[in-house]
Structure formats: C-alpha cells, structure tokens
Amino acid sequence: MLGEFEYLLLSAAARLGEAAYGAAIRREIEDATRRPCSIGALYTTLDRLEAKGLVRTWMGDPTPQRGGRSKRVVRVTAAGVREAKTFYNAVGRASRGVSWATVRDGGPS
Amino acid sequence: VTSLGWWLLNQLAHALEPAERDVVLGDFAESGDGLGAATRELMGLILRRQAALWTSWRPWLALFGVSCLAGLSLNRIALGLMEEVHRYSADYYTDLTDSQVVAFLSCLAVALLVWSWTCGFVLGSLSGRAAWLTWSGFSLVILHSAIAGLVLAGSTVTVDRQGHVVPLLRLLIGVTLATLPCSISALLGAFAGTRRGVLTVRQAYLVTVASATLTIVLTWATGPYGTAQMPARWPEVPWSTRLLPFLLASWPAVYLLAAACHAQNGNDRAATVGRGHQRATTRDPP
Numbered sequence: 001m002l003g004e005f006e007y008l009l010l011s012a013a014a015r016l017g018e019a020a021y022g023a024a025i026r027r028e029i030e031d032a033t034r035r036p037c038s039i040g041a042l043y044t045t046l047d048r049l050e051a052k053g054l055v056r057t058w059m060g061d062p063t064p065q066r067g068g069r070s071k072r073v074v075r076v077t078a079a080g081v082r083e084a085k086t087f088y089n090a091v092g093r094a095s096r097g098v099s100w101a102t103v104r105d106g107g108p109s
Numbered sequence: 110v111t112s113l114g115w116w117l118l119n120q121l122a123h124a125l126e127p128a129e130r131d132v133v134l135g136d137f138a139e140s141g142d143g144l145g146a147a148t149r150e151l152m153g154l155i156l157r158r159q160a161a162l163w164t165s166w167r168p169w170l171a172l173f174g175v176s177c178l179a180g181l182s183l184n185r186i187a188l189g190l191m192e193e194v195h196r197y198s199a200d201y202y203t204d205l206t207d208s209q210v211v212a213f214l215s216c217l218a219v220a221l222l223v224w225s226w227t228c229g230f231v232l233g234s235l236s237g238r239a240a241w242l243t244w245s246g247f248s249l250v251i252l253h254s255a256i257a258g259l260v261l262a263g264s265t266v267t268v269d270r271q272g273h274v275v276p277l278l279r280l281l282i283g284v285t286l287a288t289l290p291c292s293i294s295a296l297l298g299a300f301a302g303t304r305r306g307v308l309t310v311r312q313a314y315l316v317t318v319a320s321a322t323l324t325i326v327l328t329w330a331t332g333p334y335g336t337a338q339m340p341a342r343w344p345e346v347p348w349s350t351r352l353l354p355f356l357l358a359s360w361p362a363v364y365l366l367a368a369a370c371h372a373q374n375g376n377d378r379a380a381t382v383g384r385g386h387q388r389a390t391t392r393d394p395p
C-alpha cells in the first residue's frame with residue numbers, strides 16, 4: 001500500500017505525463033495540497049518509488065531555463081498506475097459515509 | 110554577498126551525488142527560490158541523504174570499529190612510542206643494547222604506519238558519503254583522545270618524569286606531533302579507500318600478512334622489552350594483555366582481506382553468469 005505522499009507524487013507525475021520531472025512535480029503537489037513540498041521529501045520519495053518499480057527516472061537534457069543543468073525526468077510505470085488505483089479505491093471506500101466526504105457533495109444531510 | 114551565498118550553496122551541494130547535485134541546483138534556478146529558501150531545502154535533502162546512509166551497518170562499523178576502537182588504540186601506541194623514544198634519548202635503558210631498542214622502536218613505528226594506512230583505507234571504503242563524520246571522529250580520537258581524557262578528568266597541568274609541570278598546550282603540541290605521522294598515513298589510506306573501495310586479493314593478502322606479522326612480532330617483543338624496564342623479579346605482562354591493543358589497531362586488515370575475497374567471488378560469479386548467457390544467446394538465435 002502506498003503512503004499519502006507517494007500517492008500525491010504518482011498522481012502529479014501521471015497528470016504531467018511527458019512533462020513530469022522534479023521541479024514540475026513539486027509545483028503540482030504544492031498546487032494540489034496548497035502546502036510547501038520540500039525537495040528532500042520529493043527526491044527521497046522518488047528514490048523509494050523507483051526502488052519499488054512504481055516509477056522510472058532518468059536524467060533529461062540540460063535547458064537554459066535551468067542554468068544549463070539537467071532535470072530528473074519521471075514516468076509512472078504500469079505497476080505504479082495499479083498501486084495508485086488501489087490506494088485511490090481504498091481511500092474512496094474508507095471515506096464512504098463520513099461527514100467530510102458528504103460536505104464536498106453539497107453538505108451533510 | 111548574494112553571489113558569495115550562492116557560491117557557498119554550490120559548495121554545500123557537493124555533499125550530494127554529482128547527478129543529484131545538478132538536478133537540485135537546476136530546480137533552484139528554474140523555480141527562482143531565494144537564497145534562504147534554497148539553503149533550507151538543500152540542507153533538508155542533505156540531512157535526509159546522510160540519515161539514509163546510517164541505515165546501513167557500514168558507517169557504524171567505520172565509526173565504532175575503526176574511528177573509536179582502532180583510533181584509540183593507535184593513539185595509545187603512538188604515545189607509547191613517543192615516550193619510548195624520549196627514554197631512549199635520555200639513556201634510560203640499562204638492560205638492553207642500542208640495536209635491540211632501535212629494532213623494537215623501528216618495528217613499532219612501521220607497524221603504526223601500516224595499521225594507520227589500513228584503518229584509513231577501511232574507513233574510506235566503508236563510509237561513502239558519511240566519510241566526513243567518520244573521518245572527523247577518527248582524527249579527533251587519534252590526535253586528541255589522550256588529551257581529552259586528561260581534560261575530562263579535570264587535569265589542566267601534567268607532570269613529566271622529572272617532576273616538572275608540563276602545560277596542557279605544550280602537551281597538546283607534543284601529542285599532535287607524535288600522532289601526526291599516523292594521521293597522514295591514515296589520510297593517504299582513506300583517499301585510496303574512497304577511490305578504490307577494495308584492494309585486489311593479492312594486495313589484501315600482502316597487507317594482512319604484513320599486519321599480522323607485525324602484531325605477532327610486537328606482542329612477542331613487548332614481553333622481554335617490558336621486563337627489561339621493570340624492577341627485578343617483577344612478573345612479565347601476560348601475552349593476551351600485550352596482544353589486545355595491537356589486535357584492536359590491526360583488525361581492519363582482516364576486514365580488508367574479507368572484502369577483497371568477497372568482491373573477487375562476486376566478480377567470478379558475474380563472469381560465470383555472463384559466459385552462460387553468452388552461450389545461451391549463441392545457441393538460440395533470435
């Protein structure tokens with residue numbers, strides 16, 4: 001089972017698709033959670049996901065926007081998609097009937 | 110000031126692997142983070158990476174086995190050698206010939222250099238990116254553990270054999286000079302260990318045999334050598350007591366040999382698998 005931050009990272013990488021790399025994923029997570037995302041948490045979690053075979057990463061080409069430095073490009077693997085789906089379904093089932101889940105749907109009955 | 114700050118940040122980033130350093134500094138450039146935020150983020154990542162290193166047994170073995178145990182023993186042996194040299198130059202010995210004393214002290218000096226180099230090599234190969242901490246610990250122990258012991262015991266002055274007071278600073282300089290050759294030898298070993306990781310089996314055998322021979326010779330020689338300095342009819346120090354400090358200083362040679370044999374076996378296995386794969390590929394054309 002994934003951790004919460006692992007799920008956020010997988011979701012951000014999947015949403016970005018071809019444009020998924022470290023800094024872009026960090027921005028996506030910050031936008032989604034409205035909380036700062038530390039580089040330390042991002043890259044250590046990325047290593048863990050790669051070790052589990054849930055993402056694949058490699059060094060991209062350097063760009064002038066990054067001062068001529070490389071980026072770490074990320075792709076979610078099929079196993080990563082499966083794990084994210086399992087996590088999402090589990091959260092959905094666990095949230096059934098709780099007050100904060102019904103608030104989003106128009107307020108508690 | 111800002112450019113100096115960014116230069117310092119770049120230097121700090123050297124604590125990361127080269128590829129990760131490039132990526133992280135690129136991220137800072139792209140996101141336009143300020144110097145303060147970038148430093149905070151970088152420190153966070155470095156701390157996480159350092160913490161991850163310590164989940165392995167290797168840096169722990171380097172810190173406690175080499176830096177503390179072997180370092181402490183090397184410090185004591187080096188100080189013992191310094192004391193023996195002073196005694197010899199003060200014509201203290203009566204029961205031993207000049208050549209016997211010179212041979213013993215030379216053997217001890219060579220052993221110290223060999224053991225220090227071995228300790229440095231093992232420290233470098235075991236520590237990886239945690240080397241800055243294990244090496245700092247080793248340097249502190251090898252250079253200053255005796256002084257630290259005195260200070261912790263509340264001593265600010267010491268007295269030499271003639272009853273003269275020796276200020277702590279003078280003692281500090283004396284001890285540092287006495288242990289400096291060990292530190293330099295260990296530093297050379299640490300560079301080699303960091304660069305190469307393991308020795309070849311033949312080289313490791315050579316170092317281990319040299320180290321073991323010196324340990325045995327010195328354990329044997331300290332018996333009659335120690336007795337010659339004691340008043341008549343004093344019992345000889347047991348061999349196990351004489352062996353212990355030499356064993357603590359020289360054990361990294363055994364690790365060196367074990368690591369070399371392990372690496373050799375790994376290479377042999379990989380070569381066998383590679384040959385098998387090549388044969389299978391040749392038999393089954395795509």
